Amino acid sequence: MDSALIPEGVKRCEFWKFILGLVVVGAVLLWGVVAMLLVWIKGLNQTNMNDYYGFALWIWADLTVIALGGGAFFTGLMRYIFGIEDLKHIINYAVLIGFICYSSALLILGIDIGQPLRGWFIFWHANVHSMLTEVAFCLSCYFGVLCIEYLPLILENRQLDRIPFFHNLGHNMHEIMAVFAATGAFLSFFHQGSLGGVPGVLYGRPFSFREGVFIWPWTFFLFTWSAAACGPCFTLMITKITEAIARKKLVADSVVSLLAKISGWMLATYVIAKIIDTWYWASVTAPSMGFSLMEFYSNNPLYGIWILFAEIVVCGVVPAMILITEKGRRNGVALMTAVVLAVLGACLNRWVMVLQVLAMPVLTFENWVMYYPSWQEVATTILPVAYGVILIMLSYRYLPVFPQEKELNPIEA
Amino acid sequence: MIREIGKKYGMVIDLDKCTGCGACMVACMAENNVPFKKDESNKLDSITWMRVYKLTNGKPYPDVDVCYIPRPCMHCEGEHGHSPCVSVCPSVATDYSMETGIVSQIYTRCFGCRYCMAACPYHARYFNWWDPVWPKGMEKYLSPNVSVRMRGVVEKCSFCFHRYQMAKDKAYYEGRRELEESEYQTACTQACPAGAITFGDLNNPDHAVHQMVEPDSRYAGRPKNPKAFRLLERLGTNPKVYYLSSREWVRQAGDNYLKNEGKLRR
Numbered sequence: 203m204d205s206a207l208i209p210e211g212v213k214r215c216e217f218w219k220f221i222l223g224l225v226v227v228g229a230v231l232l233w234g235v236v237a238m239l240l241v242w243i244k245g246l247n248q249t250n251m252n253d254y255y256g257f258a259l260w261i262w263a264d265l266t267v268i269a270l271g272g273g274a275f276f277t278g279l280m281r282y283i284f285g286i287e288d289l290k291h292i293i294n295y296a297v298l299i300g301f302i303c304y305s306s307a308l309l310i311l312g313i314d315i316g317q318p319l320r321g322w323f324i325f326w327h328a329n330v331h332s333m334l335t336e337v338a339f340c341l342s343c344y345f346g347v348l349c350i351e352y353l354p355l356i357l358e359n360r361q362l363d364r365i366p367f368f369h370n371l372g373h374n375m376h377e378i379m380a381v382f383a384a385t386g387a388f389l390s391f392f393h394q395g396s397l398g399g400v401p402g403v404l405y406g407r408p409f410s411f412r413e414g415v416f417i418w419p420w421t422f423f424l425f426t427w428s429a430a431a432c433g434p435c436f437t438l439m440i441t442k443i444t445e446a447i448a449r450k451k452l453v454a455d456s457v458v459s460l461l462a463k464i465s466g467w468m469l470a471t472y473v474i475a476k477i478i479d480t481w482y483w484a485s486v487t488a489p490s491m492g493f494s495l496m497e498f499y500s501n502n503p504l505y506g507i508w509i510l511f512a513e514i515v516v517c518g519v520v521p522a523m524i525l526i527t528e529k530g531r532r533n534g535v536a537l538m539t540a541v542v543l544a545v546l547g548a549c550l551n552r553w554v555m556v557l558q559v560l561a562m563p564v565l566t567f568e569n570w571v572m573y574y575p576s577w578q579e580v581a582t583t584i585l586p587v588a589y590g591v592i593l594i595m596l597s598y599r600y601l602p603v604f605p606q607e608k609e610l611n612p613i614e615a
Numbered sequence: 616m617i618r619e620i621g622k623k624y625g626m627v628i629d630l631d632k633c634t635g636c637g638a639c640m641v642a643c644m645a646e647n648n649v650p651f652k653k654d655e656s657n658k659l660d661s662i663t664w665m666r667v668y669k670l671t672n673g674k675p676y677p678d679v680d681v682c683y684i685p686r687p688c689m690h691c692e693g694e695h696g697h698s699p700c701v702s703v704c705p706s707v708a709t710d711y712s713m714e715t716g717i718v719s720q721i722y723t724r725c726f727g728c729r730y731c732m733a734a735c736p737y738h739a740r741y742f743n744w745w746d747p748v749w750p751k752g753m754e755k756y757l758s759p760n761v762s763v764r765m766r767g768v769v770e771k772c773s774f775c776f777h778r779y780q781m782a783k784d785k786a787y788y789e790g791r792r793e794l795e796e797s798e799y800q801t802a803c804t805q806a807c808p809a810g811a812i813t814f815g816d817l818n819n820p821d822h823a824v825h826q827m828v829e830p831d832s833r834y835a836g837r838p839k840n841p842k843a844f845r846l847l848e849r850l851g852t853n854p855k856v857y858y859l860s861s862r863e864w865v866r867q868a869g870d871n872y873l874k875n876e877g878k879l880r881r
Contacts, residue, residue, distance in 0.1 A: 245766045246727070247744040252659035256729030256742060316727020316742065316767025323706040323726045331697070334705040334730050406699035406736035406850055408871075492849050492871030564736035564847060566868050567670045567684070571659065 207361055207600045211608040214599050227591045234585025237578040241313055250576040257556050259575040260314040263583045265397055265552040267303040267310075268341070269425070270545060272433025274300020274348060275383075275390035280464060282383035291457045294355050294603045295444075296437045301348045302593055306586030308345060313582055333399035340393030347386040351379065358602050391426055398425025401555045408491040409498050410559040412483060420479050421555070427475060431468035432548035434461050435521070435541045442538060444598065450611045452604040459531045462541070466525025469544055473518040480514065498562060502570035505558050513554065517547025623692075623716035623836075624774055625817040625855035626801070627827045627843070628685055630865055632811035633667075635683030640665050642806030643687075646775060648757045650747030650764070662741040664688070664772040665803050672864045682865045685812070687803065688739040688772035689846065689854030690718045692836070699852055700731035700740060708769075716817070716855055717774050725768040732769060736847055737854075740771045774814075775801040796822050817855060828857045844869045 203217040214220070241248045251258045277296040281289040312318055324338045357363065357372035395418065401410035402419030412419040438461060445452050484495040499507040524530035524540035531537055561570055575583075597603050643649065643665040655661050665687045672680040691698035696711035698718055708724035709731055711717075732740045746766040749757070757763065760777040764770050782798040796815050804814040815822035817830050829839035835853045838844065844866045845854045860866050 245745065246742070247660075252657075252744075253662075253732065253738060253741050254659055256732035256740075314728075316729070316769075317725070317765075320706075320726035323708075323724065324728075327706040327708075327724060329702075329705055329707045331702045332705040332730070334703065334728060338705065400730070401733075403703065404699065404734050405693075406734055406847070406852055408850070489873055490849070492873060492876075494873055497871075560733060564850075564871075565668075565738070566871060567668050568738070 204600075207359065209360055209600070209602045211613060212602075212611070213613055220595070220599060223595060224592060227588050227595070231585060231588035231592065234581045234588060237581035238313055238585060240578055241582065242318060246316055248576060248578040250574060250579065252573075254571045255557075255560050255573045257560060258573055259579045259583055260310050262553050262556045263586075264307045264310050264314070265400075265556060266549050267586065268307050268394065268397060269429040269548045269552060270433055270436035271300040271303025271307075272390065272394060272429030273435075273437035274303075274351070274433070275344070275386045276430040276433055276468075277437065277461065278351070278383035279387040282380040283387065286460070286464075288457050288460050291604070291606045292437065292441065292453050292461060294605070295441055295453075296434070297348065297351045297355070298594065298597055298603060299437055299440055299590075300433075301345075301352045302586070302590035304341065304345045304348055306590065307341065309586055309589075310582070333396045333403055336396035337393055337400065340389045340396065344386055344389040344393060347382050347389060350375070350382050351386070354379070355597070355601050355603065359600055390429070394426040394429040395422040398422045398555075401559055404559065407559050407562075407564065408488050408493045409562050410555055411487065411491075412479065413487060424472070424476060424479060427468070427472045428548055428551060431465055431472045432544045434465040435469075435525075435544040436548075438462060438465070439538075439541045439545055440594075442541070444594065448598070450607075452607050452610065454606050454610065457606070458537075459528075462525050462531050462537060465544070466522055466531075466540075469518065470522035470526055473514065473522055476514060476518065480510070498558075502561065502572070504572060505554070505561060505570075509550065509554060509558075513547055513550045517543045517550060521547070620818055621712075621714050621716065622819070623817040623855060624779075624799075624815070625690070625716065625824055625830075625857065626687065626774075626804070627813045627824045627857045627859060629811045629813075630682055630684060630858050630860040631862075632809045633683045633685060633807075634809055634811075635667055635669060635681075636808065637667055638806045638808055639685050639803035639812065640667060642802040643772070645756075646758060646761070646802035647773070648747075648761050648763045649770075650743070650745075650749075652745065653748075660742075660744050662743070662770065664739075664741070664770070666738075670865065670868055680862065680864070682860070682862065682868075684858065685803070686737060686739065686846070687801075687856060688718060688774075689737050689852065689856045690716060690772075690774060691852040691854045692716060693853050694835075694851065699734040699736065703730045703734045705730065715779065717776055717779075718771075719776065720769065720771055720773065722762065722764045722768050722770065727767040727769065729769060736850060736852070740769050742769050743767060778802075824857070827859065830857075842866075846870070 208214050273296045277289055277293055280286045281293050315321055324335060328335045354372040354375040357368045362368045398421035399419055402412045402421030405411050412421050414420045438458060441453055499505055521540035521543040524536050563569055640663060647664060649662050649664055652661060665685055668684045668686060670682045670684060696713060698711055701709050701711045701718060705728060706724055706726060708721045710719050729742055743764050743766050747763055779799050782794050786794055801814050804812040813823050815824040817824050819825055828843040830836040831839050838857055842859050842861055843857050845857055846869050848870050
C-alpha cells in the first residue's frame with residue numbers, strides 16, 4: 203500500500219503490521235498526552251513533587267535523555283571533524299536518536315515548569331549567572347542543529363528525492379554538514395556541561411557541590427564526558443534493539459565494534475576522572491562542609507553505598523573493561539551487556555545528581571525525604587519514549603536510515 | 616545622617632526565649648496572604664514562610680532538653696550577593712538588594728522552574744502547587760499591601776518588604792531619608808509574645824540586632840558574640856538571620872560537624 207514510499211532495495215513488514223504497531227505505541231502515547239493535559243490544565247499538583255522535591259522524575263528524565271542523546275554530537279564529531287569515515291554507516295541513526303532525545307527533553311521541560319506560558323522568560327529575562335540559562339540557550343540552539351542534520355535524511359525519501367529542489371537541497375546540506383557537526387559539538391559541550399553545572403554549583407547542597415575551574419564545577423566536565431561515553435552506547439543499544447525487531451543486520455559488526463571501542467575508551471577515561479572527583483569530594487569538599495562520605499549513604503531506606511559502587515564499578519569499570527578489549531567487543535552477549543550497563547550508569551548518575559541531592563537533609567534537624575512519582579509523572583515520562591518509537595518506526599520504514607542495510611540484506615530477485 | 620554603605624536588614628532570634636507558640640507563623644501567614652490547603656496534614660507541600668522546628672538533644676529523661684527554632688528565609692548574601700537561590704534563578708525572578716540586603720521574589724517574573732528551591736538548603740522556598748482558595752468571606756480580610764500569588768510560582772519570606780516600602784514612603788513624605796529602627800519591623804517580630812525576635816539593620820551599630828550579635832564584616836558577618844550562631848555557617852551562604860542560645864547543643868545543632876571535630880568551630 204505504501205510501497206512507493208519505502209526505500210528501494212530493502213524489505214519492510216506488511217502495512218497492516220506496521221499500522222498495528224503504530225496503534226499500540228500510539229495508545230501509550232495517548233496515555234501520556236492525557237497526563238500531560240492534566241498537568242497543564244490542573245497544574246503540578248498532579249505530581250508527587252513537593253517543596254522538598256522541587257526537581258524529581260522529569261528533571262532526571264531530562265538530564266538522562268540529553269546524556270543518552272549525546273551519541274549524536276559525539277558520533278558527528280568523530281565522523282565529520284576527526285574524519286572517521288566508517289561511522290557514516292551509523293551517523294543517521296545517531297542523529298535520529300539525538301533528535302528524539304532533545305525534542306523529548308524540550309517537551310518535558312515544557313511540562314515541568316509551573317507557568318508554561320512564561321517559559322520564554324528564560325530567554326527574555328536571562329540571568330547570565332544561572333546554569334539553567336546556559337542550558338536553555340545551548341539546548342534550543344543544538345536542537346536547531348539536530349533539525350538541520352535530520353532534514354537531509356527526510357529529503358532522501360524516495361518520493362521527496364524526485365523533486366529536484368529537495369534533491370539539490372539535501373545534497374548541498376550534506377556537503378556542509380561538517381560545519382553543523384562542529385557547531386553541534388561546540389553547543390553540546392556547553393549544554394551537557396551546564397547540565398552538570400546545575401547540581402554542581404549548588405553550594406548549599408553538599409552532596410552535589412563541586413569545586414572547579416573558573417565558573418565551571420567539575421561536574422560540568424564530567425557530564426560532558428559521560429555523555430560522550432554513554433551516548434554512543436545508547437545509539438548502539440537502540441541499533442541492536444532495532445535489529446532484533448527488524449530481524450536483520452542493519453549496521454556491520456566492524457562499525458559497531460569501532461563505535462564501541464571509541465565509547466569504551468571514553469568510558470574508561472571518564473571512570474578514572476569520576477573516581478578522582480569522588481575521592482576529592484569525599485575527602486576534601488564534603489568534610490569542609492561538615493559531612494563525612496557515609497552520611498550521604500546512610501539513615502535512609504534507599505540510598506546506600508551500593509549506589510556509588512553500582513555507578514562507578516558495575517556500570518563504569520566493568521563496561522569500560524569489556525568495551526576496550528577486542529575480545530569483549532567480539533562477544534555479542536558481552537558487548538550488549540557492556541552497552542546496557544553503560545547506559546544504566548548514565549541513568550544512575552543523573553538520578554543521584556538530581557534526586558539524592560534533594561533527598562539528603564542539610565539542616566541537622568531534618569530527615570531524609572523519599573519520593574515516588576505519580577502516574578501522571580510516569581505517563582508523561584513514557585510519552586516521549588512512545589513518541590520516539592513512533593518516529594523511529596516511521597523513519598526506518600520510509601527513510602534510508604541505515605546505508606548498509608541493502609548490502610547486508612540483499613533481496614533475492 | 617546619610618549612611619555610606621547599604622543597609623543589611625537582618626534578624627536575631629533568641630532561642631532561650633522562644634517557647635514554640637507559633638504566633639510568628641500565624642502573624643506571617645495573615646500579614647502576607649499566605650495561602651493554605653483544606654487539609655494541611657501533609658507538611659511537605661504546605662506553605663510556611665516562617666516555620667518553627669522542634670529540636671531535642673536526643674537524651675533520655677531527665678536529661679532531655681527541647682528547643683524551638685523559628686526559620687524564616689535567611690536572606691543569604693553569599694559572596695557579593697550571590698546567594699544560593701539568586702545566582703541560579705534563570706529569569707532573575709529573585710534578586711539580592713545591595714540597598715537593603717533583602718532577597719526579593721518577583722512573582723510575576725517567576726515561571727516555576729523551582730531551581731531556587733533545589734538550591735536553598737534551609738527549605739525556605741515554597742511552590743504554589745495549587746491556586747490559592749480562601750474560605751468564603753476571608754478574601755475581605757486579605758492584606759491589600761501584599762499581592763496574592765498564583766499557582767505555579769515560588770514564594771518565600773520577604774522580611775515584610777511591603778512594610779519597608781510603606782515606612783520609606785512615610786519618611787519621604789516627612790522629608791526624611793533614614794528610617795527609625797522602630798519604623799520598619801516584621802510581623803513576626805511584633806507578634807512574638809516572648810520578645811524572642813529582634814529585627815533591624817545589621818550594619819547600623821545603633822540597632823539592637825547589631826549590638827546583640829556583633830557581626831564581623833571581615834568574616835562575612837560571622838557573629839563575635841559567642842552565644843550567637845547562624846544556620847549552616849560552614850556552607851558560606853552568609854545568612855542574615857542569627858540565633859542566640861546559651862546551650863551548646865543548640866548551637867552545635869546549627870551546623871554539621873565531623874565526629875572527630877569535637878567542639879564547635881568558629
